[in-house]
């Protein structure tokens with residue numbers, strides 16, 4: 515995919531973001547200094563096990579964090595160089611309303627069940643662009659066509675529950691793209707769908723992303739999904755980015771043992787019958803993240819230093835970083 519190298523400022527630049535949840539069991543440190551960025555036309559995949567902070571980071575960026583109990587305790591969310599966390603409320607609302615949008619896993623709960631899909635799409639144009647009812651309805655049909663809903667014209671008056679899961683997900687993509695945002699965050703957009711439909715919806719999303727030159731953040735726990743669509747990957751563990759790399763480089767040679775574990779646990783057609791690897795143990799309790807490297811209790815390469823010294827993100831190569839004391843040894847093992 516083409517990167518826009520001449521872009522003066524990064525589209526979205528998340529810097530040292532920190533989010534806590536105050537719970538009965540203590541303070542859960544869900545996001546602990548996340549850094550990532552995405553440019554126009556670029557796709558960043560954010561990967562990690564359940565509970566690693568992928569969604570909470572996205573919610574903080576979008577301004578939809580469950581707060582309380584959640585609280586942003588540090589960092590910046592720069593949109594075209596301006597910090598969403600400190601700018602005036604009116605400007606922030608305008609950016610988040612029209613320039614950024616989100617696609618969720620569960621379209622049925624994200625869409626309004628008592629409003630036809632056509633009316634929901636049309637409403638966006640009426641509210642944001644001041645379109646007349648007639649024009650907005652025509653745009654809604656156009657958009658449904660664009661996301662390849664068969665017989666869009668006849669189905670514009672149907673309600674969300676009258677569509678299949680895959681079609682509903684297309685409608686949610688249409689909603690998210692209606693105002694031609696600069697940035698879309700898709701949080702597990704295909705997880706609820708069966709495999710063939712997953713691929714179709716992902717292809718559609720990738721196609722529209724290219725066409726509109728949007729920045730796309732694709733959150734997933736499925737490494738298999740991102741190989742074809744992402745430019746770069748950020749791997750999260752216990753609220754931190756532990757490895758970032760261009761997608762093909764990460765696949766060819768991971769520089770973090772956690773990433774290697776994730777790669778080794780993907781089923782591969784060419785190795786049928788082979789015992790599938792699973793990373794042993796569980797992610798840490800976020801109210802008591804272990805000292806040193808948070809991955810050390812599960813890491814097959816852990817040494818003494820890993821239990822005492824927290825590894826920063828070491829620069830591994832251009833565009834690559836790994837939060838592992840032994841990134842070099844890990845790379846060399848491939």
Ligand SMILES: Nc1ncnc2c1ncn2[C@@H]1O[C@H](COP(=O)(O)OP(=O)(O)OP(=O)(O)O)[C@@H](O)[C@H]1O
Nearest residue numbers: 535542544563564565566567568569570580583800
């Ligand atoms: N509403 C909440 N109240 C309390 N804690 C929360 C809340 N939402 C998230 N957390 C905490 O933040 C952690 C990270 O959650 P997050 O939803 O970002 O995980 P995720 O990486 O998106 O996982 P998944 O793959 O399951 O979606 C959770 O493990 C939990 O400890």
Ligand code: SF4
Nearest residue numbers: 807810813820838839
């Ligand atoms: S720093 Fe140590 S424990 Fe952490 S991933 Fe690297 S080798 Fe494993």
Ligand SMILES: [Mg+2]
Nearest residue numbers: 568569570701
């Ligand atoms: Mg999530």
